[in-house]
Amino acid sequence: MTLALFTEQLLNGVQFGVMLFLMAAGLTLVFGVMGLINLAHGSLYMIGAFLCATVAVATGSFWLGLVASLAGAAAAGAVMEIAVIRRLYDRDHLDQVLATFALILIFSEGTRWIFGSFPLYLDIPKALQGAVELPGGAEYPLYRLSIIVVGLLIAFGLYLLISRTRLGMRIRAGESDREMIGALGVDIRTLYTVVFALGAALAGLAGALVGAIQSVQVGMGEPVLILAFVVIVIGGIGSVKGALIGAILVGVVDTMGRILLPQFFALFMETSQATSVGSALASMAIYILMAVILAVKPQGLFAAST
Amino acid sequence: MKRETIINWILALGLLAVPFAALSFDEPFYITLATRVAILALAGVGLNIALGLGGMVSFGHAAFFGIGGYAAGILATHAFNQEPLMTWPLEIAGSNSMLVIWLVAIVMCAIVATVIGMITLRTSGVYFIMITLAFAQMIYYFAISWPSYGGEDGLSIYVRDGFPGLNTLDPMHFFMICYVVLMVCLLFSALLRDSRFGAALQVARQNEVRLASTGIAPFNIRLVAFVISASMTGLAGALFADLNRFVSPSMLSWQVSGEIMIFVILGGVGRLFGPLAGAALFIVMEFYLGGVTEHWQLFLGLILLCVVLFVRGGVVGILAGRQSHG
Numbered sequence: 157m158t159l160a161l162f163t164e165q166l167l168n169g170v171q172f173g174v175m176l177f178l179m180a181a182g183l184t185l186v187f188g189v190m191g192l193i194n195l196a197h198g199s200l201y202m203i204g205a206f207l208c209a210t211v212a213v214a215t216g217s218f219w220l221g222l223v224a225s226l227a228g229a230a231a232a233g234a235v236m237e238i239a240v241i242r243r244l245y246d247r248d249h250l251d252q253v254l255a256t257f258a259l260i261l262i263f264s265e266g267t268r269w270i271f272g273s274f275p276l277y278l279d280i281p282k283a284l285q286g287a288v289e290l291p292g293g294a295e296y297p298l299y300r301l302s303i304i305v306v307g308l309l310i311a312f313g314l315y316l317l318i319s320r321t322r323l324g325m326r327i328r329a330g331e332s333d334r335e336m337i338g339a340l341g342v343d344i345r346t347l348y349t350v351v352f353a354l355g356a357a358l359a360g361l362a363g364a365l366v367g368a369i370q371s372v373q374v375g376m377g378e379p380v381l382i383l384a385f386v387v388i389v390i391g392g393i394g395s396v397k398g399a400l401i402g403a404i405l406v407g408v409v410d411t412m413g414r415i416l417l418p419q420f421f422a423l424f425m426e427t428s429q430a431t432s433v434g435s436a437l438a439s440m441a442i443y444i445l446m447a448v449i450l451a452v453k454p455q456g457l458f459a460a461s462t
Numbered sequence: 463m464k465r466e467t468i469i470n471w472i473l474a475l476g477l478l479a480v481p482f483a484a485l486s487f488d489e490p491f492y493i494t495l496a497t498r499v500a501i502l503a504l505a506g507v508g509l510n511i512a513l514g515l516g517g518m519v520s521f522g523h524a525a526f527f528g529i530g531g532y533a534a535g536i537l538a539t540h541a542f543n544q545e546p547l548m549t550w551p552l553e554i555a556g557s558n559s560m561l562v563i564w565l566v567a568i569v570m571c572a573i574v575a576t577v578i579g580m581i582t583l584r585t586s587g588v589y590f591i592m593i594t595l596a597f598a599q600m601i602y603y604f605a606i607s608w609p610s611y612g613g614e615d616g617l618s619i620y621v622r623d624g625f626p627g628l629n630t631l632d633p634m635h636f637f638m639i640c641y642v643v644l645m646v647c648l649l650f651s652a653l654l655r656d657s658r659f660g661a662a663l664q665v666a667r668q669n670e671v672r673l674a675s676t677g678i679a680p681f682n683i684r685l686v687a688f689v690i691s692a693s694m695t696g697l698a699g700a701l702f703a704d705l706n707r708f709v710s711p712s713m714l715s716w717q718v719s720g721e722i723m724i725f726v727i728l729g730g731v732g733r734l735f736g737p738l739a740g741a742a743l744f745i746v747m748e749f750y751l752g753g754v755t756e757h758w759q760l761f762l763g764l765i766l767l768c769v770v771l772f773v774r775g776g777v778v779g780i781l782a783g784r785q786s787h788g
Contacts, residue, residue: 187588193588193591193592240767240771243771249519249587249588249591250513250519250727250731251770253519253521253591253720253723254723254724254727254766254770255766255767255770255771257720257723257724257766258762258763258764258766258767258770259763259767260763261759261760261762261763261766262760262763262764262767264759265757265758265759265760265763266757266760268757269757269760378716382595382596382599382716385592385595385596386592386596388592389589389592389593389596393588393589432607432608432609432610435607436604436607436608438607439600439603439604439606439607440600440603440604443596443597443599443600444600446593446596447581447597450581450584450585450593451581451584454584454585454589455585455589
């Protein structure tokens, strides 16, 4: 394999990881602060993608679509929190799983009702079409590179938000002792809604960004949701730093595994057999990674100390 | 008789009555519907051992349901094509006998559940939910990307597997097989619940420290319960594959895990006949809502949401009142 191909695949892995981070950050914040497992996070990702595709087609501007997906997903998240999620904080995880599973059914079928079963397509904005030349002579799509940059900027922004602002201070306080910050006069209900909406906006943004490189369809959120679960289990639930490192680890291992494993088996097997063994193993690679990490550190790499 | 016992009898006899009524009204479709209920209830009875008795919220039981299904599909395919399953180190032929297939399904699920359980049971709470889900997903993707047995397209079972002395192609005979298996597993569950092992398992859920302080390791108890639970769900999977005469990766999908969990919760967590009540209600809702609107899943979601938010204890819980203990 040439260096150019290797670099390209590595970047693809990082891009995938950054996108997973946008999903995982919201999940891990919601779990860390509210102690809630939210399966319907994938629905917010789908809502973001559908809003972006619809608005982009209607107005002709990808950027307006992006704004719509951020605002719309945040609004959907806030409504969801106020109408349903709020009632689940005191329940056990089983009730949370079931209620948010019900929300998936409602959102997926509702979206199918409005938009039909056919996938929508979203074009890459003009300014970001084309490719950049990488050191080593490879060409890499500008759009995917932009996703990486946006994702890393957001990771940095989240870090600043959580460690430097009053809201971030409250989020951290909520993670460590929610009765105490309530007693100190912080309006917890509003704080919870804000955190949930923030996570929802990130998921919506991820959906919109990915919508331009994949098709936008019902059910697109759940596979990503499950990968995001793997990410936060690896990174340690409640840790945004863990989510970032876990996400990039998962993204790179998954992408590189799909390229490298079939080639590895081809060294001592027939090509067709190597492809099937390699691709089957590659599809399992991240779960094996997760199992290994859990065997060593059952609380994940960066468990929030509780 | 306790109120719950009466409800259990009504459920058991009610399910048995459906196919006979269907036969006398000449509506054979309802026999298949009742068979579906029996099989899915069995999957729920399996999960209920882990979830209801042991408090292990496994969101990955589709893995075992699917492995059971593939055990049936793969053995039947090899028997149909008269190809041995493997030739080295010893020759193993396929089989189209249900008894052999059930045994293989149970053993395979037990092996996989032991491995998954040893990793996942090191964790608890929300980690356990996510990790069981992740492992089920791993097996799902493996089934999709492994081309030998149909990959994404799945595997057809051309002739339904046989059972000594019965004609399994007769819907009534097949229903009776499923019904008897369900009842035997329910009886097994009841005996398990009331045994010393069952007591230990329930204490592991209620107070882990107390169990450990009596000298019983909670991990081992949970692992054994998880394996039993998985095997039972796997048996249901083998029957389900035979019912549809088809097995595909969709049996392994996370939605199936969610549905099995719904049967248990809808019926009442930890209630012996809860999964049967839940599966019956789910299938009936699916059938009638599906007849009214194409978008029945939306309404199913709304109903489910209301049940979780406003009704605690499931169907059996409402009808039979609070549990005396547990």
